Amino acid sequence: MGEHSGGRGDSAGDKAREEFFSEAQEIVDGLSRDLLALDEVCRRGGSDAELVNDVFRAVHTLKGLSGLFGAAMMSGLSHELENLLDDLRLGRIELTPQVLDLLFQSVELYGRILSAAKGDGPEPAAEVKALLAALGQVAQQKGGGGGSVVAQYELDPGLLGVLTEYEEHRLRTNLQAGLSLYRMRVQFQLATIDSALDELKAKTRPHGEIITFLPTGEGGDAESVELEILVASREGLSVLGAAVAAPNVSIEEVRRRDAAPSAHDSMRPPRPSASEMPPAPLPSFDLEPGTDDALGMLSEADDYTEGTRTSRPPPPNQTGVPGVHQSVPPAPSAPPVGSGGAQAQREQQQRELTLRSVTQTVRVDIRKLDHLMNIVGELAIVRSAVSRLTERVRLHETLMRGKGGAAGQPHDGELRELATSLTRLHRSFERHLAQMQNGILEVRMVPLGQVFDKLARIVRQISREHDKQVNLVVTGAETEIDKLIVEELSDPLMHMIRNAIDHGIEDRDERMHVQKPAVGTIALNAFQKGNHVVIEVEDDGKGMDPAVILTAALKRGLVTEAEAREMSTKDVLALVFRHGFTTRPSATSLSGRGVGMDIVQTNIAKLGGVVDITSEVGIGTKMTITLPITLAIISVLIVEVAGRTFCMPLASVEEAIVFDESMVRTFDGREVMTQRGATLPIARLSKVFQLEGHRAGVWFNEDAKTPKPPEVRPFAGPNARPKSYVVIATVADRRVGFVVDRLVGQQDIVIKALGRSLKKVRGFAGATELGDQRVGLVIDAAALIAEVLATVPVGEASRLQPAGMSGEVAVVRRSIDAPESGMRGGAERGDVFGGGGGFA
Amino acid sequence: MQRADELGKRAEYLAFTLGSEAYAIEIGSIVEILKPLPITEVPRADPDVVGVMSVRGRLVAVLDLKRRFKLARTFTMDRKSRILLVDAVDEEIGLLVDEVLQVFRLSEAEIEPPTVLGTEQPPHVVGIGRPQGGAVLMLLDLAPLFAE
Numbered sequence: 001m002g003e004h005s006g007g008r009g010d011s012a013g014d015k016a017r018e019e020f021f022s023e024a025q026e027i028v029d030g031l032s033r034d035l036l037a038l039d040e041v042c043r044r045g046g047s048d049a050e051l052v053n054d055v056f057r058a059v060h061t062l063k064g065l066s067g068l069f070g071a072a073m074m075s076g077l078s079h080e081l082e083n084l085l086d087d088l089r090l091g092r093i094e095l096t097p098q099v100l101d102l103l104f105q106s107v108e109l110y111g112r113i114l115s116a117a118k119g120d121g122p123e124p125a126a127e128v129k130a131l132l133a134a135l136g137q138v139a140q141q142k143g144g145g146g147g148s149v150v151a152q153y154e155l156d157p158g159l160l161g162v163l164t165e166y167e168e169h170r171l172r173t174n175l176q177a178g179l180s181l182y183r184m185r186v187q188f189q190l191a192t193i194d195s196a197l198d199e200l201k202a203k204t205r206p207h208g209e210i211i212t213f214l215p216t217g218e219g220g221d222a223e224s225v226e227l228e229i230l231v232a233s234r235e236g237l238s239v240l241g242a243a244v245a246a247p248n249v250s251i252e253e254v255r256r257r258d259a260a261p262s263a264h265d266s267m268r269p270p271r272p273s274a275s276e277m278p279p280a281p282l283p284s285f286d287l288e289p290g291t292d293d294a295l296g297m298l299s300e301a302d303d304y305t306e307g308t309r310t311s312r313p314p315p316p317n318q319t320g321v322p323g324v325h326q327s328v329p330p331a332p333s334a335p336p337v338g339s340g341g342a343q344a345q346r347e348q349q350q351r352e353l354t355l356r357s358v359t360q361t362v363r364v365d366i367r368k369l370d371h372l373m374n375i376v377g378e379l380a381i382v383r384s385a386v387s388r389l390t391e392r393v394r395l396h397e398t399l400m401r402g403k404g405g406a407a408g409q410p411h412d413g414e415l416r417e418l419a420t421s422l423t424r425l426h427r428s429f430e431r432h433l434a435q436m437q438n439g440i441l442e443v444r445m446v447p448l449g450q451v452f453d454k455l456a457r458i459v460r461q462i463s464r465e466h467d468k469q470v471n472l473v474v475t476g477a478e479t480e481i482d483k484l485i486v487e488e489l490s491d492p493l494m495h496m497i498r499n500a501i502d503h504g505i506e507d508r509d510e511r512m513h514v515q516k517p518a519v520g521t522i523a524l525n526a527f528q529k530g531n532h533v534v535i536e537v538e539d540d541g542k543g544m545d546p547a548v549i550l551t552a553a554l555k556r557g558l559v560t561e562a563e564a565r566e567m568s569t570k571d572v573l574a575l576v577f578r579h580g581f582t583t584r585p586s587a588t589s590l591s592g593r594g595v596g597m598d599i600v601q602t603n604i605a606k607l608g609g610v611v612d613i614t615s616e617v618g619i620g621t622k623m624t625i626t627l628p629i630t631l632a633i634i635s636v637l638i639v640e641v642a643g644r645t646f647c648m649p650l651a652s653v654e655e656a657i658v659f660d661e662s663m664v665r666t667f668d669g670r671e672v673m674t675q676r677g678a679t680l681p682i683a684r685l686s687k688v689f690q691l692e693g694h695r696a697g698v699w700f701n702e703d704a705k706t707p708k709p710p711e712v713r714p715f716a717g718p719n720a721r722p723k724s725y726v727v728i729a730t731v732a733d734r735r736v737g738f739v740v741d742r743l744v745g746q747q748d749i750v751i752k753a754l755g756r757s758l759k760k761v762r763g764f765a766g767a768t769e770l771g772d773q774r775v776g777l778v779i780d781a782a783a784l785i786a787e788v789l790a791t792v793p794v795g796e797a798s799r800l801q802p803a804g805m806s807g808e809v810a811v812v813r814r815s816i817d818a819p820e821s822g823m824r825g826g827a828e829r830g831d832v833f834g835g836g837g838g839f840a
Numbered sequence: 841m842q843r844a845d846e847l848g849k850r851a852e853y854l855a856f857t858l859g860s861e862a863y864a865i866e867i868g869s870i871v872e873i874l875k876p877l878p879i880t881e882v883p884r885a886d887p888d889v890v891g892v893m894s895v896r897g898r899l900v901a902v903l904d905l906k907r908r909f910k911l912a913r914t915f916t917m918d919r920k921s922r923i924l925l926v927d928a929v930d931e932e933i934g935l936l937v938d939e940v941l942q943v944f945r946l947s948e949a950e951i952e953p954p955t956v957l958g959t960e961q962p963p964h965v966v967g968i969g970r971p972q973g974g975a976v977l978m979l980l981d982l983a984p985l986f987a988e
Contacts, residue, residue, distance in 0.1 A: 644881070689883035754882075755931035757901045757986070758892060761885045769894045775880040777892075 174232035208233025377750025449477035476526035504541030652781035
C-alpha cells in the first residue's frame with residue numbers, strides 16, 4: 001500500500017488535470033450548497049441576489065476551468081448555464097422551481113461529467129443535451145415577466161407600464177445590483193426645460209443613474225410642468241438630495257414594500273450609529289471590494305470548516321455583516337453592473353480571489369496521507385520496541401544496583417545514567433509521536449457536512465418525485481470524521497433517507513388526516529460521542545409496525561413461525577436489514593427491491609460501525625449509526641486465545657475482568673453471565689473462531705531454518721484453564737463478553753485493510769504489524785457482537801453461509817493430517833457461533 | 841527480479857515444485873521470491889489460505905497451491921520453501937511453494953497444449969513445458985486462480 005502513495009512521478013499534465021478535477025469538484029460542491037440555500041430562500045417566497053451571484057460566479061469559474069482543460073461538454077454546459085444565470089441575475093427571467101430544477105440537474109450532470117472524465121462511468125451526453133435544450137427553452141421565455149425585483153418596490157403600476165424595455169431593464173438591473181431607488185419631483189419651466197433637465201442630469205450623474213422621467217400631469221401649469229424622475233443610486237438620500245438640491249426639486253426614496261429600512265442603509269459596513277450619521281459619499285467601488293472580499297474569504301472558510309448552509313437557509317455570514325440577510329431578505333450587496341469599468345474591476349477581483357483560494361489550501365491525495373499514516377505507524381512500532389528496551393535497561397540497572405554493593409561494579413553509575421537518559425528520551429519521543437499522529441489524523445478529518453450537502457439535494461429530488469413535502473433539518477454538520485469514512489457514508493445514508501421518504505413520511509392527505517404538519521421532517525443529526533461519531537436519521541412519518549414487518553419477513557421466508565414468536569421488537573425491526581426484506585409487493589423506482597437496508601448495514605459494518613433502529617407507529621422512525629472517528633490509528637487491547645494473538649479495538653472495549661467459569665449460566669443454548677446486575681451474553685473467542693486445541697497462529701519463526709513443530713495445545717475443557725478473562729465489548733448499546741486466555745497489553749496500531757482475497761472473511765476489521773514482524777488480526781467488534789447476538793437458528797446459518805467460508809472447515813484444516821471425514825463431521829456440528837452466517 | 845519485457849517467441853518461466861511435481865509460471869507475473877516470513881493464520885478464511893504476512897508493511901495473503909490443487913491436506917514448510925509474491929486482482933498474493941528450481945526460456949515448440957493431459961483440464965493449466973534436459977513442467981496461468 002505504501003508504495004502507491006509516493007506519487008510515481010506523475011507528469012505535470014496529470015497533476016494539473018487532477019488539480020482541475022478536485023477544484024472543479026469543489027466548485028460543484030459549493031454550487032450545490034448555494035443552490036440548496038437558494039431553494040430554501042425561494043420556498044419561503046424570497047429571493048437572494050447575492051446567492052444567484054454566487055452561483056453565477058461558480059459556473060463562470062467552471063466555464064473558465066473547463067475551457068482551459070478542453071472539457072468540451074462541461075464548458076458547453078457551463079456556457080448555457082452562465083447565460084441562464086446572467087438572465088436570472090438581471091431579472092430577465094424569474095427564479096421558478098422549474099429553473100431551480102434545471103440548476104440542480106446541472107449539478108448532478110457536472111458530477112457525472114467529472115466522474116466520466118476520471119474514467120468512472122459513461123459521459124452523460126444525452127442528459128446534457130436534454131438539459132441544454134431545456135435551458136434554451138427557458139431562455140426563450142425571458143423578458144416577459146421579469147418584474148420580481150421591481151415588483152417589490154412601491155412603484156405606480158401605471159409608471160411601470162410606460163417604461164420602455166430599455167428603461168425597465170436598467171431599473172431592474174440597478175435594483176438587482178442593490179442600488180436604492182429615488183423618486184424626484186421637479187418643476188420645470190417649459191421655456192428652460194431642456195437646459196434645466198440637462199443640468200439636473202449632470203448633477204445626478206456622479207451619484208446615480210436616471211432611469212426615466214415622465215410628466216406627472218399634476219402640479220404643473222401653463223408655464224411649467226412637473227416631471228417625476230426615477231433615479232437609481234448607491235448613495236443615501238441625504239447625499240443625493242444635497243447634490244440636486246433646488247427649490248423646485250423634491251426627492252424621496254422609493255421603499256420596498258416589505259422592508260422598513262432601506263436596503264441602502266443595511267448595506268453599510270458595520271460602523272457605529274450608521275443610521276444617525278449622514279453617510280459619507282463613498283466612491284461607489286470602495287464599499288464593494290470590501291464586502292466582496294470579506295465574502296470571498298468567508299465562504300472559503302465556510303467551505304472548509306463547516307458546510308452547514310443547508311441547515312440554516314440564509315447564511316448570515318455571507319455579507320460579512322451579521323444579521324443583514326435576515327432583516328432584509330434580498331440583501332443586495334451585488335456590485336454596480338451599471339458601469340462597465342466597475343464590472344471589469346470586479347472580474348479582475350474575482351480572478352484574484354480564485355487565485356488566492358488555490359494558494360490558501362493544499363489538496364492532498366488521501367493515499368499520501370495514508371502513506372504518512374503508515375510511516376507514523378511504523379514509528380509507533382519502533383516506539384514500542386524502544387519502550388521495551390528502556391524497560392529492560394531500567395530493570396537491569398535496578399538488579400545491578402541490588403547486588404551492586406557486594407560486587408562493586410565499576411559501570412554502575414554509567415548504567416543508571418543511561419537508563420535515565422533513555423527513559424527521558426523515550427518519553428519525549430512518545431510525546432512528539434503522539435502529536436504527529438494527532439496532526440495527521442486532524443488533516444484527514446473532514447466535516448460530515450460534505451456528505452450531508454449531497455443528501456439535502458437527494459431529499460429535494462426524491463420528495464419532488466414522490467410529491468411529498470419534506471423538510472430536512474440538519475444539525476452537527478460540522479462534526480468531523482475521517483475522510484475515508486465520509487466517502488463510504490453517502491450510499492448508506494442515501495438509502496436511509498430514501499427509505500424515510502418512501503416508507504416513512506406519509507403523503508400530504510394522510511398527514512393532515514392524522515393531524516401532523518403537512519410538511520414532513522427528516523432530521524439528520526450528527527455528534528461526537530467519545531471515540532465515536534453518531535449520526536441519526538429521524539423522520540416524523542408513520543413509523544415501522546413490527547406486525548407488518550414480521551408478516552413480510554414470514555412471507556419471504558426470512559424467519560419461521562417459531563422464531564417469530566420469540567422475537568423482541570428490536571429483533572423484529574432489525575429484520576429490515578436482512579437481504580431480500582421488503583414490505584412492498586412490488587418495487588418502485590425508489591425502493592422496495594429488498595436491497596438497500598441490508599447494504600446499509602453491510603457498508604456501515606465495513607466501517608466498523610453499527611446501525612440501530614427505534615420506531616414508534618404513528619410517530620416516526622429513528623436510525624442511529626455509530627461509527628469510529630477514524631480508521632487509521634487505533635488503540636487496541638492485545639489478547640491471546642489458544643496461542644493466537646488478536647487485537648481488540650479499545651474503543652469498543654468497556655473493561656476486562658477475570659473470567660470465572662462458575663458465573664456462566666446457559667439460557668436457550670446461549671452462555672450468559674451476570675455483571676453488575678445485568679445480563680451479559682458471553683462468547684468464547686476460541687469457539688467463535690474455532691481455534692480449540694490446534695496449533696499456534698504463527699507458522700514460522702523468522703529465519704525458517706528450523707520450522708517450528710506444530711504447537712498443539714490440548715484442550716482439556718474449560719475447567720482446566722488456570723485463568724482466563726472476559727473482555728467486555730460494547731458498540732452502541734450492545735454488549736458481549738468475549739472470553740480470552742490472556743491479556744497481553746495495550747498498543748496503538750495502524751490498522752490496515754486485509755487484501756481483496758481476505759476481505760470476505762468475517763469478523764476482522766483488518767490487521768496490523770505487532771512489531772516482531774508478526775501480523776496481528778484486528779477484531780471487528782461491531783461485526784462479532786452482531787454475529788453473537790444474531791438470532792439466526794442453526795439451519796439458516798448454514799444456508800446463508802457462502803460456500804468456502806465455513807468456520808467449521810477452518811477447524812479441520814488447522815488440524816494436522818486430519819482425515820477428510822473429520823472435515824465433514826465438523827461441518828455438521830452446526831455451532832451457532834461458528835458459522836459466521838448470522839451477521840449480515 | 842528481471843521481468844520478461846521482451847516477450848518474443850521465447851517466454852521465460854519460473855519453475856518450482858509442489859510435492860513431487862514441477863510447475864512453472866510466466867516470470868512476468870512474479871514480483872518477488874521471498875523466504876518464508878512469519879505467517880499469521882486467519883480464522884474462517886478459505887482452506888487454502890495459509891494466512892497473512894507482512895511484506896515491508898504491506899499485508900499479503902498467502903495461498904498454499906498444494907491445497908488449492910488438492911495435492912496435500914496440510915502445510916509443509918522447510919528451508920527450501922519459498923513464497924512467490926505475485927500480482928493478483930487489486931493486490932499482491934503470496935504463493936507457498938516447496939522449492940524454486942530455475943528460470944526456463946521456453947520456445948513455442950517446447951510447449952504442448954494442455955489437452956495432451958486429457959480433454960478436461962482446469963483453466964489454470966495452460967500447457968506442458970518440455971525444456972531441453974528432460975524436465976516436464978505444468979504451465980500455470982494465475983488469473984483463473986484469483987478470478988472468483
